[in-house]
Amino acid sequence: MFGADKGSTSLLDGKKLSIGIVQARFNEGITNALFEACHAELLALGVQEKHITRVTVPGALEVPIALQAMAEQDEYDALIALGCIIRGETYHFELVANESGAGVSRVSLDTHTPIANAILTTENLEQAVARQTEKGRDAARVAVEMAHVLEQIG
Template sequence: MATLLKNLSDFSQTEIPSAAPYKFGIVVAEWNAEITNALYQGAYNSLIANGASAENIETYPVPGSFELTAGAELLLKYKNFDAIICLGCVIQGETRHFDFICDAVANGVSNVSIKHSKPVIFGVLTTDNQQQALDRAGGKHGNKGDEAAITAIKMADLAKTLQG
């Protein structure tokens, strides 16, 4: 459903399992920091509100959205997490750079998830302008960070359920 018709932070139509048993890694792009910091606060607060303990949430900054994939890969290689949340923001500019970065990050996040059989969540805004990003990072359309955190909880719980 188009964001225009949906608040990213409305989870009233879904059941959210407790985040208490899970350990989460959050990889946050430093580029577009005003936006990514807001996404981070949304994700962190949603994890805590749904039962995660602060000691089970580890945060790692990376320079930009392109590096989210490598960050997620390193966390899953060297640490033990139930889910990784990747948070970034890519805003359309005057060149095709936007297309290459968005495509690389989306595919990279998916590939890391498949490689490790662990949820790696794509919490990356890909907007036409700064205002659209602000609207989706705690503005009138909610916070994509909230959505990423809830997705991480639900996917970690699914993995646990399937593992028995």
């Protein structure tokens, strides 16, 4: 059995990891807060600043292609997707939420790279603000843990 039997503390040791982050700029106030929380948590988990790479893209639909380019470099133990999609009055919300989520999953599966998906999908700005810090922290923890899990599976 992988993961739980190894002990969660060792799975959250980021000292030897290299992490890539793709951040959408759309809804930048939220995505910057996601990044700040994620970045702080990565550092708290021991990931060295020099081993954290941040790339920004226009919006959530552009996140998967940037993740794919980073995954293909084979320099990262895990990747993180940061973005924020807030429901509007049109079908565009569903399109962006569904396609960005499917794209992130596809890149992860196709490249065998763990990707923590922290692209928020909320009904309104208040919900996004309420989730931005914890979701950013969660993304860092998921990325570090999944890098170790995939290493164990080998």
